Amino acid sequence: MNIHSLHKIRLFSADLKRWVIKKLSRNSSDKYNLILNAAIKVFAENGFFYSTVSQIAREAGVADGTIYLYFKSKEDILLQFFNCRTQEVFDRFRTEVEKAGNAREKLVNLIRRHLEEFQHDRAMAIVFQSEARVKSRLNGRLDKYVKDLSKKYMDLVGEIIELGQAEGSIRKDVYISLAKRLVLGSVDEVISTWVNTGGHYDMASMAEPLVDLYFKGIGSTKTAAVQ
Amino acid sequence: MNIHSLHKIRLFSADLKRWVIKKLSRNSSDKYNLILNAAIKVFAENGFFYSTVSQIAREAGVADGTIYLYFKSKEDILLQFFNCRTQEVFDRFRTEVEKAGNAREKLVNLIRRHLEEFQHDRAMAIVFQSEARVKSRLNGRLDKYVKDLSKKYMDLVGEIIELGQAEGSIRKDVYISLAKRLVLGSVDEVISTWVNTGGHYDMASMAEPLVDLYFKGIGSTKTAAVQ
Amino acid sequence: MNIHSLHKIRLFSADLKRWVIKKLSRNSSDKYNLILNAAIKVFAENGFFYSTVSQIAREAGVADGTIYLYFKSKEDILLQFFNCRTQEVFDRFRTEVEKAGNAREKLVNLIRRHLEEFQHDRAMAIVFQSEARVKSRLNGRLDKYVKDLSKKYMDLVGEIIELGQAEGSIRKDVYISLAKRLVLGSVDEVISTWVNTGGHYDMASMAEPLVDLYFKGIGSTKTAAVQ
Amino acid sequence: MNIHSLHKIRLFSADLKRWVIKKLSRNSSDKYNLILNAAIKVFAENGFFYSTVSQIAREAGVADGTIYLYFKSKEDILLQFFNCRTQEVFDRFRTEVEKAGNAREKLVNLIRRHLEEFQHDRAMAIVFQSEARVKSRLNGRLDKYVKDLSKKYMDLVGEIIELGQAEGSIRKDVYISLAKRLVLGSVDEVISTWVNTGGHYDMASMAEPLVDLYFKGIGSTKTAAVQ
DNA sequence: AATGAATGAGGTTTCATTCAT
DNA sequence: GATGAATGAAACCTCATTCAT
Known part of the structure; x- marks a missing residue:
């Protein structure tokens, strides 16, 4: 009986447990x-x-x-994650947007749902935030999904802003592509902060204040008016 | 102490001087x-x-x-990059902020400089955007630098916002920590987009419109006023 | 609990049995x-x-x-060699010692077995003689085994000598710790010589003459008596 | 100023000290x-x-x-050590042996000197005990010196034993080559033990008891006489 | 379908040795 | 003679992937 055997025996009971659990539960x-x-x-x-x-x-x-x-490979697992998991999530974003009547509500619904989904599955949030930007050989195919998703999100926000402009709730002179990046960037940052600080507080409730900030800006009314 | 000793001592100090110069100048x-x-x-x-x-x-x-x-290792190269390269850059941010007289100008200067620096060194921009968030064993030590830098940036933006509130150019009821994330997030997103699309256009010129958006928001004056 | 459940349970235990057998028999x-x-x-x-x-x-x-x-590593291979291989051999030494009735026979059995074992596996002999004393970073863990083994051997020889003293076959005034080193050292040297000269002659037959030398010494009877 | 520079500066003062010491003392x-x-x-x-x-x-x-x-190389340093250092030491063994008048005294002188030399330079003792037996590519040339030295030592002991037989102080029926290994092996073991236990006690004083053991053996007079 | 022992390409890192100064 | 920065060969080890069972 050598160290090698001893190690194997220790692993044995752990494996046995795992095997039973697996057989019984799946x-x-x-x-x-x-x-x-x-x-x-x-x-x-x-x-x-x-x-x-x-x-x-x-x-x-x-x-x-x-x-x-x-x-197909280890990389494929990550690819599938970005492909189907995030697609599912995105589809739910759309549904949520459609529920609302005006641009502002749509934006709140979108962001609230976004924050809720990521808050609900922290592992997903971490992987998404960490691996989506990684520059790698995956890029060729990973980018395909990430960029596609990002574009869809951007388009969705773009539609909402245009709706708001049509409604009159959003300024006509807003530089749309910048506004879109403002929204996506700040939501991304809110999630990153949440992830990095341990994910213990409620993120979804920040949707309303965030949108409020988008609409009113940080400038004092007086200043805004003057300009 | 005889002449012979004296001579030895003179030679010694000449050698010492040469040694120090060599060591320091390499x-x-x-x-x-x-x-x-x-x-x-x-x-x-x-x-x-x-x-x-x-x-x-x-x-x-x-x-x-x-x-x-x-x-020390391959990882150490990345660490050194985050440690000294980005510190240098950040110090220049601060200088730029100090040049301006009011909150709005400070914010414009900060963001313009930020965009300029990253635009000026695209490889740095790519590495920073890609690797800073990567979840890895590096994290222990990499995080130290990344989080430190992020905090410094956040603090700088925070100071500017507080100044703006004191000046009266920024609303008193702005949720500061959210505003900070709005700024950092959108700048980050602007850079990411620039990097991902090949980095061919001028990013720095987006500083002014971005800050304009922060201050005025996307909401139409009427809406903002009504709320 | 219905028939269906019963069937499942039967299948389960059959699977469990197969799993355990497989794990244990590999x-x-x-x-x-x-x-x-x-x-x-x-x-x-x-x-x-x-x-x-x-x-x-x-x-x-x-x-x-x-x-x-x-x-675990290249070093681990050497460690395992010293740990299990030499332990096995040592256990056989003990058995051999127990077979004999008096101190002298015990010593002969021990040494003969020692020489036989090393003679039987020349590669083992070479590695043992060469690597056991090497001063290295392995030392921390290698020493553990080598010193332990050396101590066991020393103790075994010590017991035999004490038995001899009790029997009256060994002088009471023998400095035991020196006698132990005499035995271990000379056996070691005999093996080293055998290894270095190509290992072609029969070493085991030297056990009896060696022990004879231990007991009688090299001194002529007259001299010994005089002193 | 980065970590690299800082490290260099720390090394600098250590180097400066070393440089001064070296210049002054050599x-x-x-x-x-x-x-x-x-x-x-x-x-x-x-x-x-x-x-x-x-x-x-x-x-x-x-x-x-x-x-x-x-x-010539790192290996050459070890080679030179075995070549000249140990030769010097061995020459002193010979001188010491020649000083004595009879076999027993010669053996005591040899061993005492051997123990004294190794005790006096513990580093030499460690290297000699550890590296002399290492099986390595060095072997070709290292063996040359080690075996040569070992042979010289063996011959010296052989001469002494033969002298003792001529004198009548050593039994005529002693198997000389075995007796030589008894002596070299036990001295070797005494040194190894001393090295491994930290080298704090006086080894040289063990020469006399050791030789006593060689001459009288461990057997009781009665037993020895009977056999 | 499921397994997991076996594979081997390829990466990081060390360090004896060289050579321009 | 002396230096020490630079070299690059070669070692250990990991781990994604395969395939016989």
């Missing part, structure tokens, strides 16, 4: 999501590059090789 | 910066994790081993 | 020993520091990476 | 021995393989390159 068809969720969790903890396929497999309770039955 | 900074710049360029092209030390060495025109005379 | 010991033996052979030829992991892998007929499934 | 001709001694000290601390040429240079207060003016 209906064996949703492996794709099981792995994807495990991966997001692992990526959120260690970052994509410092996460290993084995870690993901362990977290998911499957064998390393199993992952390759559902994903 | 501008090892040359190669340090040579390598750092090469690394930033390579990181900007491939991303930190997909860059190899050999690539950096080739770009700098030195041997692989030479890099380890100036940096 | 004889990973095979490859562990395959690699360990290959390493000992390579170490014996080149010395630990001049042996490369690739050489060991080639000798074992596995890929370089495979080695790291069974050993 | 007569610049005995570099060979200066380096050799420094190397022995470093080898004793870290072992040959974990010692770097830079460490030796620092310990000697010379530049790395200077070492190669006096030694």
Whole structure:
């Protein structure tokens, strides 16, 4: 009996436990999501590059090789995350926007939903905030999704602003592409701050004050009027 | 003490002087910066994790081993970038802010300088935007610099806003921490967009319109007044 | 609890049984020993520091990476050698000692077995003689095993000598700790010589003459008596 | 001013001190021995393989390159140690042996001197005990010296034993080559133990008891007589 | 479909040695 | 002779991926 054997025995009981839990709890068809969720969790903890396929497999309770039955590669997992997970989320943004009657409400709904979704799934928020901008060989394909998503978001905000201009609630002389970046940038920053400080407070309630700031600006009425 | 001793002492101090001059004048900074710049360029092209030390060495025109005379590790290069490069830049931000007389001008100066600096060194901009948020083992020490810098920036914006409130140019009821995130977030987004679209247009000229947007908001005067 | 549930439970326990059997029966010991033996052979030829992991892998007929499934590092291989291989051998020493009835026979059995074991596995002998004393960073952990083993051996010899003194076959005024070093040192030297000269002659047969020398000394009877 | 600069400045004062000490204390001709001694000290601390040429240079207060003016390579330093240092020591053994009148005294003188020399220079003792047996590519040339030295020692002991037999103080039926290994092995073991336990006690005084043990053996007179 | 032992390419890093000053 | 910055070969080790079971 050597150290190697001893180590194996220790692992054995941990594995046994995992095996029982897995057998008892799973209906064996949703492996794709099981792995994807495990991966997001692992990526959120260690970052994509410092996460290993084995870690993901362990977290998911499957064998390393199993992952390759559902994903082409480690990079593909991240790709799928950006592709389908964030698409789903974005679709819910749209629904929420459509519920509102005017530009301001639409913007509040969009941002509130955005903050809610990210607040609800912190691992997703971390991965999104951390990995979306990473410059990497993934870029070719990752960019495709990230830029697409970003564009959709921008377009959605653009539509709302144009609606507001038509309604008369938003100034006609607003430089739209700048306004869009103002919105997306500040929401992004709010989420980043939330993520970096541990994610313990309620972010969604910041939607209303944020939109208020967009509309009124920080200038005093007098100043604004004078200009 | 005889003449012989005296002579020895004279020689000694001549040698000492020569030794000190040599030690102090060797501008090892040359190669340090040579390598750092090469690394930033390579990181900007491939991303930190997909860059190899050999690539950096080739770009700098030195041997692989030479890099380890100036940096502890590959990670250390990125750390040094965030530590000294960005500190230098930030110091110039402060100078620019101090030049202006009122809050609005200070904000314009800060943002214009920010955009100018990043525009001036696109590789730096790319690395900063890409790697600063990456969740990694680096984080422990990288975060130290990134968070520190971010805090300094936030504090600077905070001071400006408070000044504006004292001046009467900024509303007293502005939720300061939100306003700060509005500013940092939108500037960040402007830079990211610039980087992602190839960095071919003039970003610095967007400082004035951006600040205008902060002050006046996007809301039409009527709406703002009504609320 | 219905029939369906019952069926599931039956299947479950069948699976559980299969899983446990599989886990326990995999004889990973095979490859562990395959690699360990290959390493000992390579170490014996080149010395630990001049042996490369690739050489060991080639000798074992596995890929370089495979080695790291069974050993933490190159150093760990040497550590495992000292830990388990030499422990096994030492246990056989003890058994051999217990077989004998008196001190002299015990000493002969111990030494004969010692010489036999090393003679039987020349690579082991070489590695043991060469690497056990090496001053290195390994020392921290290597020493643990080597000193422990050395102490056990010393204690065993000490017990035998004390037994001899009780029996009356060994002088009461013998400085025990010196006598122990006499025994261990000379056996060590006999093995070293055997190793260095190519290991072609029978070492085990030297046990009896050696012990004879210990007991009678080199002095002529007359001299001994006179003193 | 970055971390790199700071580090350099810290090193500067250490270097300055070293430079002054060196200039003041040395007569610049005995570099060979200066380096050799420094190397022995470093080898004793870290072992040959974990010692770097830079460490030796620092310990000697010379530049790395200077070492190669006096030694062909790192290995050559160890070689020179075994070649000249131990030869010198061995020559003193011979002188000591010649001083004595009979075999027993000669043996005591030899061993006492041996223990004294090693006790006097612990670093030498450590390096000799640790590195002499290391199986390495050095072997080709290192062995030459080590084996030669070992043979000389063995021959010296052999001569003494033969003298003793002629004198009548040593049994005629002693298996000489075994007796030689008994002597060398036990002295070696005594030194190893002394080195490993920190080298704080007086080893030289063990020469007399050791030789006593060689002559009288451990057996009780009665037993010895009976056999 | 699921497994996980085995693979081996390729990365980071060290350090003995050289050579221009 | 002396220096020490620069070199680059070569080592250890990791881990994404494969494939026989």
